[in-house]
Amino acid sequence: MSYFIDLVIVGLSIGMIYGLVAIGISLIYSGLDVVHFAHGEIYMLGAFIGLWVFNTFKLPFPLVLLSSMIITGLIGVVIERVFYRPILKSGGGYTVAGMAMVICGFGMAFVLQNIAFLIWGPRSLPFPVTFGMPIEIGNLTLPSSYVWIVAAALVLMTSLHLFLKKTRLGLAVRAVAGNKEIAYLMGINVPLTISVTFGVACALGAAAGVLVGPINYVHVLMGLGILVKAFAAAVIGGFGSLPGAVLGGLLVGVVESLGAGYLSGNYKDIYAFILLIIVLMVRPAGFFGVLAKTKA
């Protein structure tokens, strides 16, 4: 029984990571109407930037997390402004992105991988942060890094929720996701709001990268695996829905962990997709599937 609980806890914390990345993908999808295929690399970049901040400035972990989010968020804004926006515009505004954007996203993934390779090299680097003693609850021992992941992810998700629900800018982000023309008529600076959306999504991806660093190694190719998992999570939850992204992430994490624990660790990556296929057979729109125009 305790083995089962251990697996669920590991699954939930990894699921939080998937959830954070999936939220970013969903935010970009609803805000810009494009699927961002370079989001795994944003996560990788976030992890490396976090590691760099950690090694250079010896800051405490929460500050490392925060600074990586800010730096990566700003990099994301630059990427969107310089590379994605001209393509989106040439497609007739932000709603018709088409194939060019998909290819540009993949291209951006390779470019970012290679930039990271040039800077940090091909080796897996450890993220030598120490979280202190494992936490004991009853006869259960939780490695504190997992507790950290879950706590930090929950704080971030709650902040995002409050931002979208309670602030003027958050409301604008939702309006732009719903309908850009009407958002314009409300006096919202739509191009700026799109940048904010993209920056926030990238910051959340970076947070996931920094959080996963201490339990995994940081590696140039770490973005590949996460992208497909986060996609599975986003689709399971219902593409474009933020609560769906979180739920999907947690489901993928737990199923993967249980599968690896009870069946075989060699096929760890398959379980997420078996889950995806089953969910799509039963509920093709995902759990929180939203009609295209009632999002926001």
Add this chain to the structure above:
Amino acid sequence: MANHMLTTTDVVGGYGSVQILNGVSLSVERGKIVALLGGNGTGKSTMLKALSGLIKPWSGEIHFDGERINGMRPDLIVRRGLVQVTQGKEAYPGMTVEENLLLGAHTRPERAARARGLERSYTYFPILKERRKQLTGTLSGGQLQMLCVARGLMSEPKMMLLDEPSAALAPQVVLDIFRAVARICRDGMTLLLVEQNVRMALLLADYGYVIKDGVIHIEGPAESLINDDAVRLSYLGGTVADRDQKLSM
């Protein structure tokens, strides 16, 4: 010209390479209600988009409150006090009534202005106060239209552009909405009413323009338009509207 809130001269424009507006000139006096009338595909909506900045006119001039605004980004036009009230179907269905209203006050970050806007909206449309926590998707068509008018008021504009407030609504509901709009205008709002429902629009308006094939076809004071043979034949079906009876409030 000092008394003119909005003036357009020979506005030409369209989508892609399709020219819709073939030189539209109209003007709206401060504090007046002007109707822009026309059927489907006459250029009404395109003109509205040119005024609110959603499309850039190819040539011609648009002046608002002493400033040239053609080609300006839509959010900057809203900041200058010219707001387009969308049709009811264009409220955000996934947001609550109050969130929709606050969205209208996006250009007003100050807490006091937002509270004042909500207060004002609820005075004109008390039903919205009852429904303020409900999702907009649950409102009726008339309530949605009221919400959109109220949302337009939230930025405390100098002038509003009303996009077919009567579209797809029952006559009684339209009358309710027009009454509220008349009250808003009596309280000092300038209005350009874009309508297909010519009779209703002329009951409310001081002056009217009839647009056809992208140019102003007929214009004149509302009383004379309502009796104008050409307007009557093309839009009113040959009957004379009883002006005093309909809008007595």
